[in-house]
Structure formats: structure tokens, C-alpha cells
Amino acid sequence: xxxxxxxxxxxxxxISTVSKxxxxxxxxxxxxxxxxxxxxxxxxFVPNSVAAALSSKRAGRxxxxxxxxxxxxxxxxxxxxxxxxxxxxxxxxxxxxxTLFFFMFKDKTADEVTRYLQSxxxxxxxxxxxxxxxxxxxxxxxxxxFKCVVIDGPIVNENTSYVSINHMQAQYxxxxxxxxxxxxxxxxxIAGKRNGYVTDDRIEGMKRLAHDRGLSLKIFYxxxxxxxxxxxxxxxxxxxxxxxxxxxxxxxxxxxxxxxxDIFRPVCGFDGTMLMGYVGQKMNTVRQDFSHLAAMAMEExxxxxxxxxxxxxxxxxxxxxxxxxxxxx
Amino acid sequence: xxxxxxxxxxxxxxISTVSKxxxxxxxxxxxxxxxxxxxxxxxxFVPNSVAAALSSKRAGRxxxxxxxxxxxxxxxxxxxxxxxxxxxxxxxxxxxxxTLFFFMFKDKTADEVTRYLQSxxxxxxxxxxxxxxxxxxxxxxxxxxFKCVVIDGPIVNENTSYVSINHMQAQYxxxxxxxxxxxxxxxxxIAGKRNGYVTDDRIEGMKRLAHDRGLSLKIFYxxxxxxxxxxxxxxxxxxxxxxxxxxxxxxxxxxxxxxxxDIFRPVCGFDGTMLMGYVGQKMNTVRQDFSHLAAMAMEExxxxxxxxxxxxxxxxxxxxxxxxxxxxx
DNA sequence: TTGTAGGCGTTATCAT
DNA sequence: ATGATAACGCCTACAA
Numbered sequence: 001x002x003x004x005x006x007x008x009x010x011x012x013x014x015i016s017t018v019s020k021x022x023x024x025x026x027x028x029x030x031x032x033x034x035x036x037x038x039x040x041x042x043x044x045f046v047p048n049s050v051a052a053a054l055s056s057k058r059a060g061r062x063x064x065x066x067x068x069x070x071x072x073x074x075x076x077x078x079x080x081x082x083x084x085x086x087x088x089x090x091x092x093x094x095x096x097x098x099t100l101f102f103f104m105f106k107d108k109t110a111d112e113v114t115r116y117l118q119s120x121x122x123x124x125x126x127x128x129x130x131x132x133x134x135x136x137x138x139x140x141x142x143x144x145x146f147k148c149v150v151i152d153g154p155i156v157n158e159n160t161s162y163v164s165i166n167h168m169q170a171q172y173x174x175x176x177x178x179x180x181x182x183x184x185x186x187x188x189x190i191a192g193k194r195n196g197y198v199t200d201d202r203i204e205g206m207k208r209l210a211h212d213r214g215l216s217l218k219i220f221y222x223x224x225x226x227x228x229x230x231x232x233x234x235x236x237x238x239x240x241x242x243x244x245x246x247x248x249x250x251x252x253x254x255x256x257x258x259x260x261x262d263i264f265r266p267v268c269g270f271d272g273t274m275l276m277g278y279v280g281q282k283m284n285t286v287r288q289d290f291s292h293l294a295a296m297a298m299e300e301x302x303x304x305x306x307x308x309x310x311x312x313x314x315x316x317x318x319x320x321x322x323x324x325x326x327x328x329x
Numbered sequence: 330x331x332x333x334x335x336x337x338x339x340x341x342x343x344i345s346t347v348s349k350x351x352x353x354x355x356x357x358x359x360x361x362x363x364x365x366x367x368x369x370x371x372x373x374f375v376p377n378s379v380a381a382a383l384s385s386k387r388a389g390r391x392x393x394x395x396x397x398x399x400x401x402x403x404x405x406x407x408x409x410x411x412x413x414x415x416x417x418x419x420x421x422x423x424x425x426x427x428t429l430f431f432f433m434f435k436d437k438t439a440d441e442v443t444r445y446l447q448s449x450x451x452x453x454x455x456x457x458x459x460x461x462x463x464x465x466x467x468x469x470x471x472x473x474x475f476k477c478v479v480i481d482g483p484i485v486n487e488n489t490s491y492v493s494i495n496h497m498q499a500q501y502x503x504x505x506x507x508x509x510x511x512x513x514x515x516x517x518x519i520a521g522k523r524n525g526y527v528t529d530d531r532i533e534g535m536k537r538l539a540h541d542r543g544l545s546l547k548i549f550y551x552x553x554x555x556x557x558x559x560x561x562x563x564x565x566x567x568x569x570x571x572x573x574x575x576x577x578x579x580x581x582x583x584x585x586x587x588x589x590x591d592i593f594r595p596v597c598g599f600d601g602t603m604l605m606g607y608v609g610q611k612m613n614t615v616r617q618d619f620s621h622l623a624a625m626a627m628e629e630x631x632x633x634x635x636x637x638x639x640x641x642x643x644x645x646x647x648x649x650x651x652x653x654x655x656x657x658x
Numbered sequence: 659t660t661g662t663a664g665g666c667g668t669t670a671t672c673a674t
Numbered sequence: 675a676t677g678a679t680a681a682c683g684c685c686t687a688c689a690a
Contacts, residue, residue, distance in 0.1 A: 001447055003683055014661045019685060027659060044440070046448040050390075051683035054379050054666050061379075068413060076409040083412075084397055084430055091433055096449070099428045101413055104420055111373070118330050119375040120425070121666095332667055343677040348669060356675055380667035383682050450682095 067129030184241030396458030414620030513570030
């Protein structure tokens with residue numbers, strides 16, 4: 001394996017000089033810089049990131065912490081996009097990444113998790129799928145021993161940023177579109193998890209819409225479960241004109257219920273997953289680009305590494321309709 | 330951060346002794362062993378795996394190399410199960426893992442990829458979704474600079490194992506079951522990728538079945554694409570009695586086509602993904618436990634690390650039917 | 659501007 | 675059986 005030592009020898013300079021070139025230090029003359037760069041090229045040198053991580057507690061290794069819901073189909077798709085988006089950007093930025101799942105830390109204390117992360121020389125974490133109940137993770141964020149970026153969880157401190165679309169506005173928009181298309185005014189809203197961060201925002205969006213348009217609004221928590229959405233629809237679907245759901249998966253549950261009841265109601269979802277294509281109907285939904293969201297998170301983490309303070313980063317979304325033809329490959 | 334040095338001090342022994350205890354070396358007296366173990370407990374010491382990886386070229390860091398197909402829904406589910414299964418087992422075995430995707434190495438040479446992996450101190454690779462066309466990966470396997478475990482790719486050498494179900498037998502079994510249930514004899518088989526490893530095995534299974542049962546068998550390559558399966562079915566579905574597909578996704582495509590044509594044919598799939606639930610029909614399929622498969626692969630990689638030679642590891646499968654009620658949560 | 663040397667936390671070799 | 679000590683590959687004061 002070719003090391004920094006070989007490069008130094010080849011370029012006729014000291015190891016530290018090579019290191020300085022590699023890490024873009026100032027105070028390196030153009031001549032030595034190019035000498036070193038040539039040596040790097042000729043020897044096909046790739047710095048060993050493990051050694052770098054060990055040696056400097058500076059920027060470095062980041063953990064992708066994913067709250068994987070192994071039972072819900074739609075979630076897989078979202079998580080895969082998160083992960084691949086984050087990894088691509090990390091490679092671009094030269095950051096070292098390991099992927100971890102919430103379930104690995106079940107029954108562990110914040111201290112234990114912290115120690116584990118430190119034992120991996122982790123200095124930054126990106127968190128996907130945080131809910132209010134994940135106390136251990138919250139504690140870790142609060143301790144600020146790591147730079148953190150939370151996706152969809154409104155937490156900011158000196159070392160913590162969060163990135164998210166504007167869930168309130170998005171929910172407002174997609175519901176408005178559906179209402180406008182159908183001109184009814186009794187709305188059934190199937191919200192997400194009672195303790196999920198985005199749930200409150202989206203409910204707020206619905207309330208604003210109901211107020212602005214003088215609509216009647218009934219809200220139930222579907223917990224992002226297809227089954228619960230189905231049951232809620234079976235019970236309250238008939239009395240409503242439109243069913244707005246806080247996730248595509250729940251929208252599917254609602255639609256299946258409506259089919260069963262043999263009545264029609266416009267249904268709209270949230271997330272814009274491909275799964276929507278398999279139900280064989282069109283419906284409005286909010287399309288989030290999860291891959292891009294994750295890339296933004298990685299970029300923000302890099303900013304934190306570079307000394308910036310935590311902040312909120314707003315991601316874009318679009319309204320869309322997904323149907324079978326869009327999916328099939 | 331508490332290091333091995335602190336443990337040594339606390340236990341009143343030398344650093345090297347602590348290391349020996351940690352790595353289960355022989356030639357350590359019971360007394361010192363317990364002394365050290367107590368110190369580890371009391372100080373909540375977790376060894377730094379980055380430092381370990383740097384210091385020893387022995388066992389160590391493994392790369393999960395996943396061939397992610399970002400467009401096909403069903404694939405996400407399978408990949409997530411692979412990844413989570415592998416990561417869980419790795420944690421159990423104390424192995425360090427990073428996750429990588431094929432697309433990250435697009436247009437890179439084998440040398441470049443090798444250097445990258447070495448720069449990460451990778452010593453073992455588990456490969457998911459290899460096809461005959463991935464020449465660079467094949468070269469890397471051939472070079473044997475890393476211990477490799479390939480899932481579903483029949484490659485074995487001194488440093489390479491592969492784990493897989495018996496695709497020939499599985500395809501035979503699930504097709505036989507479907508044939509027996511329906512008593513028809515003209516079979517349309519929609520195979521997978523022309524260059525996929527499992528495709529040939531499965532076709533062989535179909536041929537054996539056709540021979541054993543005196544069935545007529547038409548074979549087309551659907552490339553694991555829902556759309557192609559749909560088109561093949563539109564063209565040849567009517568003339569056939571039963572449609573056997575090499576993946577669930579293609580089975581869905583076939584069923585959609587049949588619906589469109591307004592005719593009925595028994596359809597069977599392969600993989601046992603939850604996606605099957607969303608089409609609202611029952612069909613036979615082969616259920617592979619991808620998570621377990623990945624865990625087996627990780628275990629086998631660990632065996633390779635421990636000096637064993639590459640070999641074939643056969644994984645179990647079951648026949649099953651999946652339908653809507655099984656999925657909804 | 660460049661080089662020297664100590665250190666990051668382990669493992670591994672070799673005395674003792 | 676135990677303990678110094680030199681790597682591993684890189685970073686970073688500090689010295690020159």
C-alpha cells in the first residue's frame with residue numbers, strides 16, 4: 001500500500017509537507033504543491049482515511065442513523081433514498097460514513113451509544129426518522145458531543161442543524177389542491193404518529209386550510225399505519241367528502257377501505273413514493289426528494305464540521321400525482 | 330475518551346496485556362484476565378476499532394457492496410433487508426462495516442476501486458446483486474486482495490465464498506406447486522436478466538420440471554422488469570395456461586397485463602417480497618429470508634477472516650403465498 | 659516555507 | 675505469563 005511516506009520520498013519533501021498539501025494548508029509554495037500533486041498522481045496515492053480519523057479529531061467520520069421500520073414497505077424506499085443520497089454526497093465531500101440503525105441501540109443508554117460512536121471515531125451524525133420518544137437520541141443531541149443534523153426533527157443548537165421541507169405549507173398546498181379539484185367541504189384528515197415531529201406541522205397546515213376555506217375538518221391519528229388508516233376510513237369515510245392522509249401508505253389503506261365500502265372519495269397522500277403506483281389510481285401527493293434531502297443534510301454536517309453553527313435548512317418539495325404508468329420500468 | 334492505556338493503569342498491568350485479554354490471546358493467567366475485565370467494566374471501556382483497524386491488517390473492516398437499482402420498488406425492500414441483516418450480524422461479531430453502492434464506482438477501474446477500499450482499511454467485502462457484466466468487481470474478486478462473499482453469484486476461490494439458495498430447486502418447487510394446483514400444461518416462463526447468475530439456474534429448474542412432467546415450456550427474458558413482463562404477457566399470455574415469473578415484480582407486471590386483457594391465468598412469482606401484498610391477489614412465490622442470507626454471508630466472511638477457505642454456503646427457502654392481509658400493519 | 663518529532667489507540671514482536 | 679517498544683498512516687505543533 002502506497003503511503004504518505006512514499007509520496008514524500010517520491011516528491012523529495014517531508015511527510016508533513018505532503019500532509020499540508022493534501023489538506024489544503026496555506027504556506028505551501030506553488031512549486032512544492034505541484035511537485036507533491038504530481039507524486040500523488042504518479043503513485044496513485046489515496047490517503048488512508050482510517051489513519052486520518054485516528055490522528056485528527058477534526059472533521060471526519062459520520063454515522064447515518066436510520067430509524068428503520070422493517071414492516072412497512074413504503075419506508076424501505078424512503079430509507080434507501082436517504083442512505084444513497086447521503087453516501088453519494090459524502091463521497092463527494094470526502095467524508096467517511098458508516099450506516100447504523102436505531103434498532104441496534106435498543107435498550108442501550110445514551111452513554112453506551114456515545115461510547116460506541118466514539119469507539120468508531122464518529123464525530124458527526126445524521127439522524128433519519130427521529131420521533132419524540134427516542135429519548136436516548138435526544139440526550140445525545142443535547143450533550144453536543146457530536147455534530148448532528150436531524151432530518152424532520154426541529155432541533156437546533158450550536159452543534160445541531162435540522163433539514164426538512166415546510167411540512168405545514170406542503171400539507172396545506174396538497175390538501176388545497178385536492179379540495180379545489182373536488183369542491184367538497186367535509187374533510188377527514190388522517191394524521192401520522194402522535195409523537196412524530198412532522199405530524200403537528202401537518203395538522204397545523206390542515207387547520208389553517210380549514211380556517212381559510214371554511215371547511216369542516218375531522219382529525220384522527222393513523223400512526224402512519226396502513227391498517228389504522230383503513231379502519232379510520234371504514235368508520236368515518238362515508239360521512240366525509242375528501243380524505244387527506246399524512247402518508248402515501250395510509251392513503252393506500254384508505255383507498256382499499258373505500259373500495260371495500262364500494263364508495264368513492266378523493267384521497268390524497270404525502271411523500272410521493274413509488275409505492276403509490278401499485279394501487280392503480282391517481283392521487284395527489286407531496287413529492288419529497290429524499291435523496292436530495294439527505295445530500296443537503298450531509299452538506300450541512302460538513303458546514304458544522306467547518307465551524308458553522310447549527311441552523312434550520314429548508315428543503316424544497318413539489319405537488320404531484322403518481323399513477324401506475326409513472327412507475328413501471 | 331477512555332483508552333486501553335487507562336485500562337492498563339487501572340488494572341495495574343501493561344498495555345499489551347490488556348490487548349491480549351481483549352483479543353482472547355492464550356497465555357494470560359486467569360487472575361490478570363479478570364483484573365483486566367473488571368477494569369474494562371468499571372471504566373466502561375470500548376476499544377477504538379479505528380485504531381485497531383489501523384494497527385492490524387488482520388480481520389477488520391468490511392464493505393457491503395450493494396447493487397442498488399434505484400428505479401425498481403421491490404429492490405429497495407430486498408436491499409434494506411440485506412443491509413440490516415448484515416449490519417446486525419456484524420455488530421454481533423464485532424466487525425466494522427461501511428456500506429457502499431455499485432453506482433459509486435461507475436467508470437472506475439478495478440485498481441481505483443481497490444485503492445479506495447484499501448484507503449478505508451477494508452479487508453473483506455460482501456457483494457449483493459452481482460451480475461456477469463460487472464467486470465470491475467469480478468476483477469477485484471479475482472485479484473483476491475480482499476476476502477469476498479458473493480450473494481447469488483457462483484464464485485469460489487481461496488478467498489471467496491458465495492451464499493445462495495438453491496435457485497434451480499426453488500424454481501422447480503414453486504412452479505411444480507402452481508402446476509399441481511391448476512392442472513394445466515402450457516407454461517410461459519418469464520426469466521430474469523440474461524446476464525444474471527440466478528437466471529440460468531432458475532431456467533434449468535423450469536426445464537427439469539417441464540421434462541419431468543411433460544409440460545410445454547416457453548421462455549422469455551423479462552430482465553426483472555415489470556414493464557417487460559407485462560409486454561411479454563400481453564403477447565404470449567393468452568396462448569399459455571400458467572405464467573411463472575422469476576421475480577415478484579414481474580409477476581405483478583404479468584397480472585396487470587392479464588387484468589387488462591380480461592383473462593385469468595395463474596401467476597407465480599419469486600422472492601416473497603411484501604410488495605406482492607399490494608396487488609390484491611394471492612400468488613405462490615419463493616420466500617427468501619434476505620436478512621438471514623446477509624447474516625450468513627457476514628458469518629462466512631468472518632470464517633474467511635479466520636483462515637478458512639472459500640466455499641459454497643447454501644441458504645434455506647420456503648414456498649409461500651402472500652396476500653394483502655399478510656402485509657397490512 | 660519546510661522539516662522534525664510526538665502523538666492518536668491499537669496490535670504484535672521480542673525480551674524478560 | 676508479562677511488559678517494553680516499535681510499528682500502522684496520518685496530523686500538527688513547533689523548530690529551523
